[in-house]
Amino acid sequence: MxxxxxxxxxxxxxxxxxxxxxxxxxxxxxxxxxxxxxxxxxxxxxxxxxxxSSRSGKLIHGGLRYLEYYEFRLVREALIEREVLLASAPHIIWPMRFVLPHSPEQRPAWLVRTGLFLYDHLGGRKRLAGSRSLDLSRAPEGVPLLAEFRRAFEYSDCWVDDAxxxxxxxxxxxxxxxxxxxxxxxxxxxxxxxxxxxxxxxxxxxxxxxxxxxxxxxxxxxxxxxxxxxxxxxxxxxVRLVKGSHLVVPKFWDGPHAYLLQNDDRRVIFVNPYEDDLALIGTTDIPYEGRAEEVAIDEAETAYLLQVLKRYFRNAPQRADIVHAFSGVRPLYDDNAENPSAVxxxxxxxxxxxxxxxxxxxxxxxxxxxxxxxxxxxxxxxxxxxxxxxxxxxxxATLPGGDMAEFDDFAAGLAGAYPGLPRELVQHHARLYGTRARALLGSARNCADLGRHFGGHLYASEVDFLRQTEWATTSADVLDRRTKHGLHLSAVQRAAVECYLAAK
The missing domain is CATH 3.50.50.60 (FAD/NAD(P)-binding domain)
Known part of the structure; x- marks a missing residue:
């Protein structure tokens, strides 16, 4: 043009x-x-x-580490919002417990306890469980960790499907x-x-x-x-651009909990359950000066994240285990802080x-x-x-699909309403769409009623629903942002979704 x-x-x-x-x-x-x-x-x-907004750490949290920078108002506001958002969209936001192995050379135990006490009480916590100490020699959360980590603290925050x-x-x-x-x-x-x-x-x-x-x-x-x-x-x-990168690897511990790891540079790294059988690891904090559209993880960031895992876990993931990686640019307000983590x-x-x-x-x-x-x-x-x-x-107010009392009760009711569909498939629809799942599934009695099967839990009915109600037009829209099906499909299966959309 x-x-x-x-x-x-x-x-x-x-x-x-x-x-x-x-x-x-x-x-x-x-x-x-x-x-x-x-x-x-x-x-x-x-x-x-x-x-x-699709490349975050996928957490609704107060920002425990921001307490070290005396950001008390920001943390309090975020903790209050954590409860508000959890009530507004229980299908895409849910509580998660974080295990913080104590690393005394980074932060003394009294400082961690003080921070968690503030974290428990600053925001008027109502729905989430409070913090506690763990004996890693006895607690199952200690099984995947190296024996030198004998003590940990556990606290609550929330997971969110950001996109x-x-x-x-x-x-x-x-x-x-x-x-x-x-x-x-x-x-x-x-x-x-x-x-x-x-x-x-x-x-x-x-x-x-x-x-x-x-x-x-x-x-x-x-x-x-x-x-x-x-x-x-x-x-x-x-605006100050800071790059944050994440790795996705197969999940390497049992249990629904996440880990928060202190590194020797005083940064913290989240290791979170992701998509049932995967783990999301991140993030880095690096000044970024390129075009935001071109941001990508680099070799140094990959090595950094893998090294933190190696420091804590018995069977830490290796480079060959990485199934996906992504980077995002955080547009932070430039307050002239020298350390990107302190911005x-x-x-x-x-x-x-x-x-x-x-x-x-x-x-x-x-x-x-x-x-x-x-x-x-x-x-x-x-x-x-x-x-x-x-x-x-x-x-x-609730967000679309979030008009339910308790998610588990809703998901069980939805599964009961569709006995001919695999329970895992119905659970997937419940998580992504909440009460809107009924409009997607309609009168389906079995998988054949959902149309073409592209692989995993993805059927044509879901692709059509996303195209008609959520502005999805490309395979990346469907597979990477509206859903995370792309993590479970082959290149050939992804191409089939693209062809299907192009024919519409």
Whole structure:
């Protein structure tokens, strides 16, 4: 299309809020704003959660290690949110116990105990079990560890399917009237009177236009690109890009618990159960200066993570055991900390606009655990331009599929409703879709009713459901973000999914 004007597309008219960025912050703001009665349009240049929001450590947590940096307010807010989010989406968020083997050369026992005491009490914990000490010579959690580790501490946090959290927020936003546009890049934004005129380019080369009373820049690693390149403004804050990489290996211990390992550089590494028979190991913290789209794990990071495992486990995974690896770029607010691990995970807003001048709100930093509070705070900052906006509402609301009392009871009931389907298959649908699984499974009596079988637990009915209700168009959308089927399929099976989608 070089040298050719983009073909004219849809004019979306005037909305209250146009949001650039389809990661967790943009999705959370879109949902909150639509539920307050604002008209909303959100555009994302790639697939939703394709960047940082699908490449996290997949935890809803307070950030135990942030206590060392005196981030007490951030930890408290995150711990409170941990309980709120657990109640909102029990199908994709669930409690997990973390075993922290004591390594006295890193942190003395009294310091760890003090940190865990604060962690237990800062956030008004109600649903999760408190911390305790373990004798590793007797506790089963000590079996895979080296004999030199005789003592451990155990505490609670929560697991989350990060990419699905983004999608559920977008589904809820769309159900409340928001216009959601994947693979639609913000090309230029200019003020025209008291509104913004945002021009967007779709992947097929057509342009779309919307006029908006306010603009939200939730572009994550690209936040400064949007401020300067799209909106033509000067950014008052800077974003600091930090790379975090993870390994996926076969699970090498028994039990549903995770491990938190202290390294000799005082960083901590999570070793979490993943997809039933796998383990997720990470993360690194490395300054990153390349293009966010090109981030990838390097040899030094792989060696670093494997070395930490070797220090703690009897039969630590080797390089040949790695089945997958991924990296993400965290767009942290630049607080000038020298150590990347010490850079604040808090968020900062930059608002350009005054009375009578259409505002743009840009988000620097943040973490997945506090995305809902970030959305509330963002709308508080925009309230002067929307004085009739309805009050905050998300703290007591469930996300799509999360309207259940207890997940285990729901999953058992779903299995009972579909006796002709394998229990593991029904459990998979319950976990990913919650109560929406009934719409996916419909009247199926056996696996043949689910259509073509691509491998593992993936059938055509699920691919169709994702395409029709969750904006999935490519095999990566289906296999890597909406689900994790890709970890269990061969290259030939993945290609079959791509061909199936292309034929639709």
């Amino acid at each position: 070089t040298g050719t004007a983009p073909a004219a597309g849809r004019d979306h008219g005037l909305v209250d809020l146009a949001i650039i960025g389809g990661g967790i912050n943009g999705a959370g703001i879109a949902r909150d704003a639509a539920g307050r009665g604002l008209t909303v349009l959100l555009c994302e240049k790639d697939d939703f959660a394709e960047g940082t 699905r959290l983004v999608i559920l927020n977008l589904i809820d936003a769309a159900d409340k009237g928001a216009v959601i546009l994947p693979r639609t890049r913000a090309a230029s934004a200019r003020r025209e009177g008291d509104v913004w005129r945002l021009e967007m380019l779709r992947a097929d080369g057509t342009s779309e236009v919307v006029r908006s009373r306010a603009l939200v820049n939730a572009a994550g690693p690209w936040v400064q690109d949007v401020v300067q390149g799209v909106a033509g403004l000067n950014a008052g804050h800077n 604040t995970r808090d968020y900062v807003f930059e608002v350009d606009g005054t009375a009578g001048v259409a505002p743009v709100l840009s988000i620097f930093g943040g973490k997945i655990t506090t995305y809902r509070r970030l959305a509330e705070h963002a709308l508080q900052r925009l309230e002067p331009w929307f004085p009739k906006m309805s009050p905050a509402w998300t703290s007591g």
